[in-house]
Amino acid sequence: MGATHWSDAHYNHRAKQLRRHQRSAFGYDEDIRQGRERAGVHPDMDPMHLKGGVRESRDSQENPHSTSIAVMFDVTGSMLQVPQIMQRSLCSLMALCLRRGFVRDPAILVGGIGDAKCDLAPLQVGQFESGNEIELDLDKLYLEGGGGGQQHESYELALYFLARKTVMDGYEKRGKKGYAFIIGDEMPYPRVSRREVKRVFGDRLPKDIPFQQILKEAQQKYEVYFILPNLTSYYHDERIINCWRNLLGQYALRLPDPSGISELIASAIGLAQESIGWDELSGNLQGEGASQDVVQAVETALQR
Numbered sequence: 435m436g437a438t439h440w441s442d443a444h445y446n447h448r449a450k451q452l453r454r455h456q457r458s459a460f461g462y463d464e465d466i467r468q469g470r471e472r473a474g475v476h477p478d479m480d481p482m483h484l485k486g487g488v489r490e491s492r493d494s495q496e497n498p499h500s501t502s503i504a505v506m507f508d509v510t511g512s513m514l515q516v517p518q519i520m521q522r523s524l525c526s527l528m529a530l531c532l533r534r535g536f537v538r539d540p541a542i543l544v545g546g547i548g549d550a551k552c553d554l555a556p557l558q559v560g561q562f563e564s565g566n567e568i569e570l571d572l573d574k575l576y577l578e579g580g581g582g583g584q585q586h587e588s589y590e591l592a593l594y595f596l597a598r599k600t601v602m603d604g605y606e607k608r609g610k611k612g613y614a615f616i617i618g619d620e621m622p623y624p625r626v627s628r629r630e631v632k633r634v635f636g637d638r639l640p641k642d643i644p645f646q647q648i649l650k651e652a653q654q655k656y657e658v659y660f661i662l663p664n665l666t667s668y669y670h671d672e673r674i675i676n677c678w679r680n681l682l683g684q685y686a687l688r689l690p691d692p693s694g695i696s697e698l699i700a701s702a703i704g705l706a707q708e709s710i711g712w713d714e715l716s717g718n719l720q721g722e723g724a725s726q727d728v729v730q731a732v733e734t735a736l737q738r
């Protein structure tokens with residue numbers, strides 16, 4: 435996947451059509467809530483039915499040096515705003531990547547994370563896309579709003595997917611890691627459950643996988659980030675951020691203003707790749723319409 439280009443005009447036209455017909459940008463979720471679809475994972479987002487067993491991020495004539503980016507949203511009750519924030523700011527994300535040169539040939543996969551202990555949709559995964567198909571994958575997300583209320587969600591299943599169910603030309607041909615952003619406000623379960631892997635992916639494992647092991651596997655292919663946005667009281671719970679800092683170090687980011695999600699993702703990659711410098715960051719963000727509050731929030735998150 436990843437053989438098309440992003441178009442602001444196409445995005446704006448679709449937004450206008452959605453407003454005209456009074457439809458949500460998350461159409462599948464809306465259909466479920468209106469009783470037009472049965473609650474659960476959209477067939478195109480179901481990890482049980484990955485074509486060839488994987489999601490592919492491939493180079494193409496249009497995008498010959500693909501940079502793989504996975505953005506995995508916690509879609510439990512406390513975090514439902516985050517996919518909506520990113521959907522509204524997709525133009526800013528792509529402008530920073532493309533016009534401002536933060537990221538070369540981005541191929542973006544979006545997905546949803548729930549709680550495999552209790553949710554109907556514990557994991558949802560799109561394709562790696564370079565164009566407006568990103569919007570269509572967001573449109574297929576089920577914003578379940580579940581979760582078990584134990585300060586844990588199934589982030590480890592997202593890492594299992596990234597580690598074992600994705601293939602990337604950037605990594606295989608050029609030794610270039612992808613970038614994975616898990617956006618949530620709770621802690622991971624300590625192990626990847628073989629029973630949950632069987633139910634979600636159809637894979638048979640001989641035993642559970644310790645979290646540290648699956649994280650290490652994912653980190654062989656991706657720079658793994660965790661973003662804790664200021665949306666719930668868990669933002670101020672030091673146990674949450676300290677858990678992720680112990681796991682990821684400086685890649686555990688606390689974002690004071692959640693409206694800066696897209697800007698933070700682009701900035702983190704741009705700085706990591708040295709395609710943008712600290713002294714240029716603020717001007718570039720403001721040049722693409724970011725408010726001073728968002729600029730300050732992004733800088734605060736990255737300077738920790």
